[in-house]
Amino acid sequence: MRSPNPETKTTTEPEDHVEHWDEVADVVVVGSGFAGLTAAIEAHNAGASVIILEKMKAPGGNSIISDGCIAAAATPMQQKAGIKDSAELMYSDMLKAGLGLNHPDLVREVVARSYEALQWSIDYLGVEYLDRVDQFGGHTVPRCLTALNVSGATIIRQQISKLRELGIEVRLQMCLKTFVRNADGRVCGVVVREGYDHEDSSGGTDRYIKATKAVVLATGGFGSDIAFRMAQDPRLTEKIDSTNKPFATAEAMVEALKIEANPVHLSHIQLGPWACPDERGYGVGPIFSEYIVFLYGIVVDAVNARRIANELADRKTLSDAILNTGQPCIALADSKAVEQSGWSIDSCLKKGVVKQFNQLDELASFYGLPPAALEATVEQHNTCVEGKLDRDFGRPIPPDASPMTHPPFFGMRLWPKVHHTMGGVQINVRAQVINLEGHPIRGLYAAGEVTGGVHGACRLGSCAITDCLVFGRIAGRNAAAERP
Amino acid sequence: MRSPNPETKTTTEPEDHVEHWDEVADVVVVGSGFAGLTAAIEAHNAGASVIILEKMKAPGGNSIISDGCIAAAATPMQQKAGIKDSAELMYSDMLKAGLGLNHPDLVREVVARSYEALQWSIDYLGVEYLDRVDQFGGHTVPRCLTALNVSGATIIRQQISKLRELGIEVRLQMCLKTFVRNADGRVCGVVVREGYDHEDSSGGTDRYIKATKAVVLATGGFGSDIAFRMAQDPRLTEKIDSTNKPFATAEAMVEALKIEANPVHLSHIQLGPWACPDERGYGVGPIFSEYIVFLYGIVVDAVNARRIANELADRKTLSDAILNTGQPCIALADSKAVEQSGWSIDSCLKKGVVKQFNQLDELASFYGLPPAALEATVEQHNTCVEGKLDRDFGRPIPPDASPMTHPPFFGMRLWPKVHHTMGGVQINVRAQVINLEGHPIRGLYAAGEVTGGVHGACRLGSCAITDCLVFGRIAGRNAAAERP
Numbered sequence: 001m002r003s004p005n006p007e008t009k010t011t012t013e014p015e016d017h018v019e020h021w022d023e024v025a026d027v028v029v030v031g032s033g034f035a036g037l038t039a040a041i042e043a044h045n046a047g048a049s050v051i052i053l054e055k056m057k058a059p060g061g062n063s064i065i066s067d068g069c070i071a072a073a074a075t076p077m078q079q080k081a082g083i084k085d086s087a088e089l090m091y092s093d094m095l096k097a098g099l100g101l102n103h104p105d106l107v108r109e110v111v112a113r114s115y116e117a118l119q120w121s122i123d124y125l126g127v128e129y130l131d132r133v134d135q136f137g138g139h140t141v142p143r144c145l146t147a148l149n150v151s152g153a154t155i156i157r158q159q160i161s162k163l164r165e166l167g168i169e170v171r172l173q174m175c176l177k178t179f180v181r182n183a184d185g186r187v188c189g190v191v192v193r194e195g196y197d198h199e200d201s202s203g204g205t206d207r208y209i210k211a212t213k214a215v216v217l218a219t220g221g222f223g224s225d226i227a228f229r230m231a232q233d234p235r236l237t238e239k240i241d242s243t244n245k246p247f248a249t250a251e252a253m254v255e256a257l258k259i260e261a262n263p264v265h266l267s268h269i270q271l272g273p274w275a276c277p278d279e280r281g282y283g284v285g286p287i288f289s290e291y292i293v294f295l296y297g298i299v300v301d302a303v304n305a306r307r308i309a310n311e312l313a314d315r316k317t318l319s320d321a322i323l324n325t326g327q328p329c330i331a332l333a334d335s336k337a338v339e340q341s342g343w344s345i346d347s348c349l350k351k352g353v354v355k356q357f358n359q360l361d362e363l364a365s366f367y368g369l370p371p372a373a374l375e376a377t378v379e380q381h382n383t384c385v386e387g388k389l390d391r392d393f394g395r396p397i398p399p400d401a402s403p404m405t406h407p408p409f410f411g412m413r414l415w416p417k418v419h420h421t422m423g424g425v426q427i428n429v430r431a432q433v434i435n436l437e438g439h440p441i442r443g444l445y446a447a448g449e450v451t452g453g454v455h456g457a458c459r460l461g462s463c464a465i466t467d468c469l470v471f472g473r474i475a476g477r478n479a480a481a482e483r484p
Numbered sequence: 485m486r487s488p489n490p491e492t493k494t495t496t497e498p499e500d501h502v503e504h505w506d507e508v509a510d511v512v513v514v515g516s517g518f519a520g521l522t523a524a525i526e527a528h529n530a531g532a533s534v535i536i537l538e539k540m541k542a543p544g545g546n547s548i549i550s551d552g553c554i555a556a557a558a559t560p561m562q563q564k565a566g567i568k569d570s571a572e573l574m575y576s577d578m579l580k581a582g583l584g585l586n587h588p589d590l591v592r593e594v595v596a597r598s599y600e601a602l603q604w605s606i607d608y609l610g611v612e613y614l615d616r617v618d619q620f621g622g623h624t625v626p627r628c629l630t631a632l633n634v635s636g637a638t639i640i641r642q643q644i645s646k647l648r649e650l651g652i653e654v655r656l657q658m659c660l661k662t663f664v665r666n667a668d669g670r671v672c673g674v675v676v677r678e679g680y681d682h683e684d685s686s687g688g689t690d691r692y693i694k695a696t697k698a699v700v701l702a703t704g705g706f707g708s709d710i711a712f713r714m715a716q717d718p719r720l721t722e723k724i725d726s727t728n729k730p731f732a733t734a735e736a737m738v739e740a741l742k743i744e745a746n747p748v749h750l751s752h753i754q755l756g757p758w759a760c761p762d763e764r765g766y767g768v769g770p771i772f773s774e775y776i777v778f779l780y781g782i783v784v785d786a787v788n789a790r791r792i793a794n795e796l797a798d799r800k801t802l803s804d805a806i807l808n809t810g811q812p813c814i815a816l817a818d819s820k821a822v823e824q825s826g827w828s829i830d831s832c833l834k835k836g837v838v839k840q841f842n843q844l845d846e847l848a849s850f851y852g853l854p855p856a857a858l859e860a861t862v863e864q865h866n867t868c869v870e871g872k873l874d875r876d877f878g879r880p881i882p883p884d885a886s887p888m889t890h891p892p893f894f895g896m897r898l899w900p901k902v903h904h905t906m907g908g909v910q911i912n913v914r915a916q917v918i919n920l921e922g923h924p925i926r927g928l929y930a931a932g933e934v935t936g937g938v939h940g941a942c943r944l945g946s947c948a949i950t951d952c953l954v955f956g957r958i959a960g961r962n963a964a965a966e967r968p
Contacts, residue, residue: 100719101751227922231746231910235584254920258744262715265751267585267907267941423751426715436738438711457751 013191015182021189021210025051027479028190028211029218030252032170033061034152034465035448036218037159038472039479044166046480048213052168055175055196055247060156061220062248062449065282068147068154069462070121070129070469071139072114078143081133085141087111094463097138097314098422098456101265106454109429110463110470117469118145125158132342136461137273137294138314144462150287152465173197176252177206179215179259179444186484187215187259187443198247214443214479217433218472221421221449222250223269229418232267242418243272243282253450256425260435261444264452266423270459271416273318276353277328278413284347288354288412289331290461292341296401297333298381299414301325305364305373307381310393316458319416328413330367336406340398345410354412363411378404420459424452431475445479447471497675499666505673505694509535511963512674512695513702514736516654517545518636518949519932520702521643522956523963528650530964532697536652539659539680539731544640545704546732546933549766552631552638553946554605554613554953555623556598562627565617569625571595578947581622581798582906582940585749590938593913594947594954601953602629609642616826620945621757621778622798628946634771636949657681660736661690663699663743663928670968671699671743671927682731698927698963701917702956705905705933706734707753713902716751726902727756727766737934740909744919745928748936750907754943755900757802760837761812762897768831772838772896773815774945776825780885781817782865783898785809789848789857791865794877800942803900812897814851820890824882829894838896847895862888904943908936915959929963931955 026048029040037059040052054061073090090111095102121127128148135142147154160170175196180189189211195204222228223244229236242248257263274294276285293299294311299322301308308329309321322329338345348354357363360378364371382403384390390397425433425446432440448468455463510532513524521543524536538545557574575595579586605611612632619626631638644654659680664673673695679688706712707728713720726732741747758778760769777783778795783806785792792813793805806813822829832838841847844862848855866887868874874881909917909930916924932952939947 101717103718231748231918231922233585234587257741257747257920260742263741263747263750264715266747267749267751434715436741438715 013178013180015180015188018180018189018208020208022207023051024210024212025049026211026213027216027476028053028209029216030176030190031061031218031220031450032059033063033218033220033448034155034468035472036061036216037156037163038469039216039218039447039476040168041159041162041166042473042476043216043480044168046477048480050168051209052170053174053176053192054170054172056198057172059160059170059172060153062244063468064153064156065245066152066465067150067286068152068465069134069136069144070118070465071144071460071462072118072466073111073143075115075118075143077133077145081142083133083141083143085143089140090114090143093138093140094460095456097458097460099458100456102456103453105429106427110454110467113470114466117466117473121155121469125155125162127155127158134291135295136290137312137318138460155465174207176219176255178255180208181259185442187211187441190215211443212484213482214445216475216479217252217256217425217444217446217450218448218475219252219450221248221424222253223248223418223421225249229269229421233269236269236418240418241275241277241280243275244418253424256433256444256446259441261425261433261441262436264423264426265456266452268422268457269418270315270420270422271319272419273315273322273414273416275415275417276412277415278353279351283353284351285353285412287343288345288348288410289414291343292337292345293331293333295398296337296340297331297404298377299329299331300369300374300377302327302330302367302369305369305377307377307392310390310395312395314458314460315419322414322416328415330369330411331414332363332409332411334404334406334409336402337404338410340400340402348412354410357409357411358407360409363409367411420464421449422452422455422457422459424450426453427451427471430478431471432478443482443484445475447475497662497664499664499672502664502673502692504692506691507535508694508696509533510695510697511700511960512537512693513700514660514674515545515702515704516543517547517702517704517932518639518952519956520545520700521640521647522953523700523702523931523960524652525643525646525650526957526960527700527964528652530961532964534652535693536654537658537660537676538654538656540682541656543644543654543656544637546729547952548637548640549729550636550949551634551770552636552949553618553620553628554602554949555628555944555946556602556950557595557627559599559602559627561617561629565626567617567625567627569627573624574598574627577622577624578944579940581942581944583942584940586940587937589913590911594938594951597954598950601950601957605639605953609639609646611639611642618775619779620774621796621802622944639949658691660703660739662739664692665743669926671695671925674699695927696968697966698929700959700963701736701740701909701928701930701934702932702959703736703934705732705908706737707732707902707905709733713753713905717753720753720902724902725759725761725764727759728902737908740917740928740930743925745909745917745925746920748907748910749940750936752906752941753902754799754904754906755803756903757799757806757898757900759899759901760896761899762837763835767837768835769837769896771827772829772832772894773898775827776821776829777815777817779882780821780824781815781888782861783813783815784853784858784861786811786814786851786853789853789861791861791876794874794879796879798942798944799903806898806900812899814853814895815898816847816893816895818888818890818893820886821888822894824884824886832896838894841893841895842891844893847893851895904948905933906936906939906941906943908934910937911935911955914962915955916962927966927968929959931959
């Protein structure tokens with residue numbers, strides 16, 4: 001699926017071809033995930049009339065299936081937990097994971113405004129977070145807050161109810177077909193397919209919506225667009241699952257490229273190392289792997305039962321390590337680890353992705369691991385935990401970690417899934433889309449996963465929501481302030 | 485420098501806007517490096533009339549400053565030297581270096597036709613190669629032939645003289661301004677700036693050239709385009725030198741992106757680890773580092789005098805290892821290594837990039853290395869050579885390698901330079917340019933460094949000329965066979 005209506009050739013539309021505008025608003029926001037809804041709220045609050053377009057039958061995009069974790073640097077929540085952090089430290093963590101490809105000015109903006117965005121989500125949107133600060137792979141210190149119900153839907157619901165208060169409803173089944181530009185090249189509206197049905201893209205009618213100030217593109221990533229992602233990484237065939245919804249496709253970003261937006265980092269496509277091949281999509285397995293095993297447990301090669309990497313390494317490092325073994329690895333932890341994490345794995349057990357065993361050798365036998373080798377690996381891990389030093393892979397040992405000796409033991413298979421597309425259209429710190437010649441495309445802003453540059457070669461977990469809120473706010477305000 | 489004339493807005497031109505064609509040919513080739521000249525020869529030999537456009541005052545593009553090395557698999561030259569190789573082995577070497585991002589069908593085409601292209605350059609073009617088969621970093625076996633004078637100019641000269649025989653001259657100072665498409669979207673010509681001057685882009689006049697069959701884009705990479713490369717990798721500021729000529733810029737590729745060519749792997753920009761910061765551009769230093777030190781010598785950290793990596797690792801691995809030390813590393817070898825390599829380093833010594841020392845500690849003192857640490861590193865290296873096993877980094881030890889004990893000793897500073905841009909427009913195995921929707925852009929072919937996909941995340945040394953010759957030939961033949 002790329003074009004909303006394959007019969008109609010989608011080319012960019014000059015304004016003088018538009019005979020009739022069906023509707024007019026100051027700011028037209030395309031996409032209703034974290035970035036789009038944030039931009040819409042801020043554009044409204046800056047005095048603009050706003051229309052939000054969503055191609056699916058429900059709002060929230062892919063954001064509603066995120067785990068609702070947001071990273072912020074040097075927060076009172078960290079202070080309360082005795083964690084020392086700084087904007088500079090978060091900046092350097094993001095650049096390290098991004099292999100230095102991140103656009104430094106964009107990262108600085110995200111990091112500097114991370115706490116402000118988090119606090120805005122609490123104070124203004126009314127989002128509630130769990131009373132804990134978590135550490136994810138690639139972060140030097142714990143700095144991640146998790147929304148209630150461990151779900152991005154918690155944030156989306158608050159955003160939609162706020163928008164309703166402000167008198168704005170998300171328009172559903174409205175799929176961007178093309179941008180309209182005036183004689184000066186300024187984006188001045190969009191053509192959308194109204195009545196769009198993702199299952200059957202033949203229907204619907206064209207609708208012309210004028211944006212007197214600006215359009216904000218917030219249509220997310222292309223993790224589920226198999227043809228588009230395979231041009232950048234041919235390994236990502238239909239045989240590699242994605243944590244994204246099937247509608248996470250490239251067509252809106254492609255329309256921006258057609259009006260000469262500069263594509264940045266498109267070939268950097270992130271796999272989630274915490275995914276379980278025994279369930280579809282994101283699933284529940286990551287609760288066990290990311291929140292428990294990567295901190296307190298171990299990940300072992302399914303053939304030789306040896307650890308393969310620092311389980312807290314960034315996503316690319318760990319995903320590559322798993323893929324290099326040639327088959328799903330086994331993530332394991334004991335009941336003490338589950339207890340210390342504070343998380344419930346009931347949903348994982350109920351779904352059958354995590355299995356419970358009274359003895360380590362039962363676990364070994366179930367997954368076909370050599371039992372003696374597994375025992376040796378666990379013993380070696382226990383030595384690391386007791387000595388507070390991981391001599392093998394340098395993983396930091398949490399202060400409350402215990403040797404893995406407390407039955408029952410839990411196991412889960414791990415195999416990476418496409419999770420995030422780091423690449424997208426280039427933006428500047430004002431969230432203006434930059435063209436192939438290095439100049440802003442007037443009248444066009446973008447925020448969130450549809451943009452490239454913030455995360456470089458590899459995004460750190462929990463930095464996506466921060467990015468969406470920070471640049472969604474910037475895009476919304478600046479779009480409202482445009483002087484056509 | 486991006487637009488040949490900054491005052492004129494370069495937008496793509498529909499055919500019905502063209503009032504008058506100044507000239508017509510079946511095939512218009514843009515660029516006169518390895519790929520462009522090859523395409524022109526093959527298009528002519530397939531019966532097409534051909535025009536070749538070159539923006540600079542001399543033909544040959546960046547190819548004339550390449551070292552003229554070409555990789556080919558399973559050649560008689562290898563057989564004669566007792567080297568066992570196969571297309572499959574070269575394919576797997578290229579995919580390993582490319583981190584699996586390479587387009588498999590393109591790599592298979594290059595590898596399968598590598599020997600045929602090499603032999604064509606000998607038999608048809610009359611190129612002479614040195615009677616030796618070399619091994620470069622990332623190749624499992626020696627498979628690289630080097631043109632006489634260690635220079636791509638040797639190949640370019642033969643191509644130009646062949647074209648002259650065929651009655652075709654390269655048109656100089658003709659810079660592509662934009663593509664012209666007809667009402668069906670087919671590329672049917674180009675607008676060029678005639679009398680273009682790279683030093684002063686304000687001059688020249690527009691010339692409209694019609695291509696009745698097709699246009700072949702062969703304009704090379706963008707290694708010297710600081711603004712364009714920084715959008716993909718912000719570390720590559722003007723402070724990082726390039727081995728490319730200053731005219732290796734993005735403007736022609738950008739014109740292809742404007743007509744919706746799919747950009748592939750743009751953010752993968754290769755640094756050459758063999759470059760010396762004490763000379764500009766490619767220079768002569770690589771003769772010492774790549775042909776001598778990486779096989780027989782060692783590369784050490786300037787602070788602790790320890791080896792930093794397998795010196796025969798692929799370019800990305802070795803460049804990153806050097807960059808990570810934070811300052812130029814030191815490459816060193818003894819006179820026996822120079823002798824065994826069969827190469828002369830006179831030009832390196834004359835230019836002063838390689839220095840000669842009677843004792844190792846003189847070398848240490850000159851470069852500020854701790855002498856005892858250097859001695860220990862050399863001793864350890866000698867043990868590896870004697871045991872035919874590099875226990876530290878797994879570099880293969882050549883059968884004729886000797887311990888580093890033969891004065892005089894030679895040293896050179898190493899600091900990576902931008903060398904090759906792996907990314908570019910997507911092509912298929914017919915060398916047709918592929919658009920954002922995954923379909924060929926009719927009337928447009930491309931070959932060489934302006935394309936992306938063959939080399940994935942990292943190109944192996946000596947595979948570029950193979951790529952240019954193989955896909956140049958394919959592009960030329962298919963362009964000539966187009967039925968408009």
